[in-house]
Amino acid sequence: MTEPLTPGPSAAPGRRRFLRITAVGAAAAAAGLPLAHEAAALTSFVHPGVLHKVSDVERMKTRIAAGTEPWLGGWNVFRTDQYSQSTYTMKGPFATVDRGTTEAHNWELWNDCNAAYQNALMWNLTGTTAHATKALQIIKAWSSTLTSITGKDAQLAASIYGFKFAAAAELMRYTAPSGAWTAAEITRTENLIRNVFVPLVNTFGDAGWGTNCVKAMLAFGVFCNDGAIYDAGVDAFYNHGCCKVGRVLTDTGQCVDSGRDQAHTQLILGSLAEACEIAWIQGQDLYSASSDRLLAGFEYTAKYNTGNTVPFTTFGSCLATYTSLSTVERGVLRPIYEMAHNHYVKRRSLPTPWTYTAIQRIRPEGAAFQCDHVGFGTLLFTL
Template sequence: MAEPQPPAIPEPTSGIPSRRRFLQITAVGSAAAATGAALTSEAHAITSFIHPGVLHKLSDIQRMKTRIAANTEPWLSGWNAFRTDQYSQSTYTMKGPRATVDRGTTEANNWELWNDCNAAYQNALMWNLTGTTAHATKALQIIKGWSSTLTSITGKDAQLAASIYGFKLAAAAELMRYTAPSGSWSASEITQTENLFRNIFIPLVNTFGDAGWGTNCIKAMMAMGVFCNDTSVYDAAVNAFNQHSCCRLTRVLSSTGQCVDSGRDQAHTQLILGSMAEACEIAWIQGQDLYATASNRLLAGFEYTAKYNLGNDVPYAVWGSCQATFNSISTVERGKLRPVYEMVHNHYVKRRGIATPWTYAAIQQIRPEGAAFQCDHVGFGTLLFTL
């Protein structure tokens, strides 16, 4: 069945420039150089990886350090939000590790894992941004602890736990693998971490799933594929992004930007958007332009959702995911903007020269972006992704 196509959303007329026509792949050599690799078409498989290459490459780290040192806005506010967050502290008290984690049934040790994944990722970034060894030590303590202990993730929401938490842990591990202090992470310990992803996380996420379940699995599989240097894992995620019957980009977002969860609530809608953006950012670093898929469909989703959550009317067609249909757009959690907008705004505006009026308006409401809900996203986009 063809997906419904709600009417197009008109652009605001308050002096904001209209969107430019999508630039062809052959015209973006400068963007390719910035990623460290030549851009490929969205469906072209890659043969090797840029490292570190989950959300942040080395030049991204250097850009952040330069912006912090310059003491200018909006990066200064973004840095202050990030460095003072509870999970960015080298004194963070590890909550795990545990042998088993359950999400959705008993909830045993679920809180411990997602808290520690946040702290591992943020301390890995703090190490790279400050050079303070205590942060590297903390990130590695968490990664090594869970890698040597966790044996299973269970519960009715096990796939969500594996995808959301696994993504954050893989991002931390990727940074540390290529920047850790000499001698602090042995080859056998790194292999143990790879085995954690291959044996515990990947078997849960490689089946993908419907709507937000599937989109979270996509970003997790991409991150784990990069860390494990496994192109087959990474390519499976890219194929799902493009082709999966229930979670491909063009299934979760219509051409006007309406999301399959727009009629469910605005939190899950933004979860889908943020997850697909994170997948696109990993791909961009690896030389693939998933952002451009289906005439910048992801941007249409962000514009539609930002416009609605800023209090404006948007067209709605009866639609939904593979498992649920919604007759009207939901007001549940309307106006509660998640910290997922800076990444997308900076890609389309700074890298591609395409206007993002409603996305930027949302940013103005929440800048500097802070921590995400639980472990759902990386957050802190004002520091991490403002170019």
């Protein structure tokens, strides 16, 4: 079963641009970052432009005020979530966070990143100043304190948590109450991203590690107004040997982690969709890359995880090969499907029958596992 193929109100980005190689591209080369071969450099950025532009926020507010489903159900899940509360108690900040070795303050950082992002959205959707205050409290505290991320999984922490942190900072930079965030404080936040997050993330990596880095680099580039950082993410999406979309997904939609487990498979899909959504706002269509390979990935994974049979060929990442389709966490659907469904159905008029089947089982989408995704797609991305 699928929704009618009716284009939504956001059938195209506000500023569609077929972009030219410019001085931004020269900046990428000067910084030692690769330049995208299949999508030329941006000349400017749309702000706010990490997942939500102004018209997206207005759409949500209008739907909530009208009490229209499925947005209302999505709103009720979002507004009652623990991280959406202005009374949230900040867990940090700390100078050093470790993931994968000592785990020092790892839990604290991802909790605070969730709360910063969700309070930034709550501020935009309700106009309640307490939410803006909470989001900025968290952003300012960590940006003035965090100096290093360590551990064997440091890159994952920097990409996953950094992405959510940048999404929060981007919203607040362009919507914060007047005088609430000084230019010096904003610069300090940029410096945190440039000096702590980017050096860990811009090496990318295999499979899910790499795709998380892709989405993070796009978000970092937008917030920092840095074409070199942004272009490095786009280049990896198209060209990186171990995490490009054409490597992590086959033309049938099978994922490099389909034989590993379904949680990591969905982590890859969700991360790629988040990267594509940022690029779409910026006027670039990554969603259609490799003949809509991402759509094939969502359909394959949704079909299998809603109890159906799919083909499988021995396949894997650059570091691991799998000979059979994994049943580990099969049927445990992550809140990643609304974003892709709404793009392909509402903007592109393409069918997504299995993706929509998955959506029907979990709608309204709620919070993501830990800090892995944005979540709440029924509210945030239904067009």
